[in-house]
Amino acid sequence: MAINKVVKNAEEAIKGIENGMTLMFGGFGLCGIPENCIAELVKSNIKELTCISNNAGVDDFGLGLLLQKKQIKKMISSYVGENDEFERQMLSGELEVDLIPQGSLAERCRAGGAGIPAFFTPAGYGTEVAEGKEVREFNGKPHILEAALTADFAIVKAWKGDTAGNLVFKYTALNFNHVMATAGKITIAEVEELVPEGELDPNHIHTPGIFVQRIFQGKDYEKRIEQRTTRSRS
Amino acid sequence: MLDKNGIAQRIAQELRDGWYVNLGIGIPTLVANYIPKGITVEFQSENGILGMGPFPFEGEEDADLINAGKQTVTLQPGASIFDSSTSFAMIRGQHVQLTVLGAMEVAQNGDIANWKIPGVMVKGMGGAMDLVASAENIIVAMMHTNKKGESKLLEKCTLPLTGVGCVTKVVTNMAYLEIKDGAFHLKERAPGVSVEEIKAATAGKLIIEGDIPEMKL
Numbered sequence: 001m002a003i004n005k006v007v008k009n010a011e012e013a014i015k016g017i018e019n020g021m022t023l024m025f026g027g028f029g030l031c032g033i034p035e036n037c038i039a040e041l042v043k044s045n046i047k048e049l050t051c052i053s054n055n056a057g058v059d060d061f062g063l064g065l066l067l068q069k070k071q072i073k074k075m076i077s078s079y080v081g082e083n084d085e086f087e088r089q090m091l092s093g094e095l096e097v098d099l100i101p102q103g104s105l106a107e108r109c110r111a112g113g114a115g116i117p118a119f120f121t122p123a124g125y126g127t128e129v130a131e132g133k134e135v136r137e138f139n140g141k142p143h144i145l146e147a148a149l150t151a152d153f154a155i156v157k158a159w160k161g162d163t164a165g166n167l168v169f170k171y172t173a174l175n176f177n178h179v180m181a182t183a184g185k186i187t188i189a190e191v192e193e194l195v196p197e198g199e200l201d202p203n204h205i206h207t208p209g210i211f212v213q214r215i216f217q218g219k220d221y222e223k224r225i226e227q228r229t230t231r232s233r234s
Numbered sequence: 235m236l237d238k239n240g241i242a243q244r245i246a247q248e249l250r251d252g253w254y255v256n257l258g259i260g261i262p263t264l265v266a267n268y269i270p271k272g273i274t275v276e277f278q279s280e281n282g283i284l285g286m287g288p289f290p291f292e293g294e295e296d297a298d299l300i301n302a303g304k305q306t307v308t309l310q311p312g313a314s315i316f317d318s319s320t321s322f323a324m325i326r327g328q329h330v331q332l333t334v335l336g337a338m339e340v341a342q343n344g345d346i347a348n349w350k351i352p353g354v355m356v357k358g359m360g361g362a363m364d365l366v367a368s369a370e371n372i373i374v375a376m377m378h379t380n381k382k383g384e385s386k387l388l389e390k391c392t393l394p395l396t397g398v399g400c401v402t403k404v405v406t407n408m409a410y411l412e413i414k415d416g417a418f419h420l421k422e423r424a425p426g427v428s429v430e431e432i433k434a435a436t437a438g439k440l441i442i443e444g445d446i447p448e449m450k451l
Binding site for chain 2: 029054078079080090104106122124125171173206224229
């Protein structure tokens with residue numbers, strides 16, 4: 001029998017998250033974001049959070065909800081373009097923002113989860129991203145040193161999960177969820193469908209249960225679409 | 235003069251059979267509409283798709299299947315899905331043969347600025363810095379001048395850089411240009427545009443050798 005990671009709900013899952021902690025949130029735009037835990041954090045009133053997430057949600061959904069209540073002290077993201085409140089708080093200096101290249105963000109999380117303290121990448125060389133970072137040439141090309149990222153809690157959202165914490169994602173909802181799951185001291189997974197151990201095919205697991213400490217079946221997923229683009233049938 | 239679709243159509247002529255291609259947001263996305271007959275390319279979307287297909291039919295949108303522009307999309311047969319770090323391994327590891335992206339400014343040495351206007355627009359670089367730092371073949375798709383009529387092809391970028399010395403080709407509404415040896419080399423004129431007009435609209439060093447043919451679309 002596998003180790004049981006199941007908790008009752010979002011309220012139980014976020015226990016131990018305190019003011020001033022660093023949290024990772026999986027998702028790309030609003031795709032694959034942990035809606036239940038975000039809603040619970042909004043309710044909790046926990047403040048001074050440092051949030052690592054590719055995006056910052058939109059004004060009235062996703063991490064935008066935490067921004068509205070000024071629960072976030074610092075954002076570490078790659079693209080924050082769809083959020084007026086974010087832009088306002090950043091330009092006024094209320095919110096600290098660290099913008100980093102998307103690939104470096106993903107790799108910094110991967111490195112954090114994999115026990116690699118830092119790595120060299122060409123991304124950002126010669127730009128303001130490189131300011132204050134060590135530069136070294138490899139194969140005649142300059143690279144900058146990027147440090148690993150970890151978090152007190154990583155919060156991810158999967159399609160299916162089992163009681164052992166194994167996760168399967170649907171389509172592009174995989175995005176940052178997998179690497180972030182590896183980089184949390186405690187990783188919380190909310191899933192659309194929680195199944196008993198043994199029901200998921202071991203050949204098809206995206207994230208092995210070792211990376212997940214708490215799992216629960218979420219509810220009432222809105223799964224908002226940011227840009228609904230379609231073509232006509234004619 | 236080309237419109238946005240014309241720019242995309244000209245860029246599509248640069249596609250080669252068997253290439254994996256990353257298209258940025260805006261004009262670059264339109265390139266997918268003009269793949270030359272008889273060749274096969276696969277589109278990579280950095281949020282985790284290889285083999286991205288067209289927009290879904292109405293009613294078939296899936297919130298869990300979007301592109302890097304957060305638009306609902308579909309998958310082609312043979313497509314694959316992967317996580318963000320694997321996606322950028324493809325990009326950084328130079329497994330993607332062509333990157334097409336938009337820009338606010340391009341300099342004659344291949345520098346590109348497309349992510350930030352200090353104090354005005356601060357949206358973030360997304361995947362652009364990773365893409366331009368690693369891709370060997372980068373085509374910029376943009377208008378030749380900005381809304382004020384000022385050249386976007388400069389001696390030196392004035393806005394914060396996205397990458398240095400990386401752009402190899404630029405296709406604008408007025409021209410097709412290659413960047414090498416610290417200059418823009420004019421290769422083709424857009425239909426109905428004269429060399430003189432291109433000269434006047436280009437602030438950076440422009441090399442014009444021989445007769446410059448008009449683009450064939």
